[in-house]
Amino acid sequence: MRLSRRPPAPVRDKLTLERGERTLATAPTRGGSYVVATSTALHLPTLSGEFLRLPWERVDRASWKDGWLHVHETSGGPEHHVRLTDPGSVPETVRERVTATVVVSHHAKLPGGGSVRIAGRRPAGGGEVRWSFVFEAGMDASDPGLHAQAEQLLEDLRRQTGL
Numbered sequence: 001m002r003l004s005r006r007p008p009a010p011v012r013d014k015l016t017l018e019r020g021e022r023t024l025a026t027a028p029t030r031g032g033s034y035v036v037a038t039s040t041a042l043h044l045p046t047l048s049g050e051f052l053r054l055p056w057e058r059v060d061r062a063s064w065k066d067g068w069l070h071v072h073e074t075s076g077g078p079e080h081h082v083r084l085t086d087p088g089s090v091p092e093t094v095r096e097r098v099t100a101t102v103v104v105s106h107h108a109k110l111p112g113g114g115s116v117r118i119a120g121r122r123p124a125g126g127g128e129v130r131w132s133f134v135f136e137a138g139m140d141a142s143d144p145g146l147h148a149q150a151e152q153l154l155e156d157l158r159r160q161t162g163l
Helices: 009-014 090-101 144-161
Strands: 023-028 034-038 041-045 051-055 059-065 068-073 079-083 102-109 115-121 130-135
Touching: 023 090, 034 090, 041 079, 059 090, 068 090, 090 102, 102 144, 115 144, 130 144
Parallel strands: none
Antiparallel strands: 023 034, 034 041, 041 051, 059 068, 068 079, 102 115, 115 130
């Protein structure tokens, strides 16, 4: 079945799109709503029937497995799991859009042990690079000491890259 890029009118009425934001792909969900991938964000249905607008630079990673779209936000933000009944081009569009925001991704050892991935992403519409830290599994991401170490590594990386 070939799906339209445009979601049905009731779904469009609930979406909050920014000026110039274009729909790239849609997919129906098992709950009767839609996932909508646009030029600047991923719109995920919520339990209240509204949509969560997740700008591409806030998506750390996403995967498609066994009918589920799994989306992980940057900097330890929440995870979202949506069952799609017909994914269409949504998984490929999500991958392409997330990858397009990455300016730099650097894995570094922390002075106190462990490691961190430092990612710099630029919003789809342009603008300042936004930085995030992904600490090695088992590390306390809320530890201010770890953040201080990661911030120092980020400053070194910014000097090296000119960002």
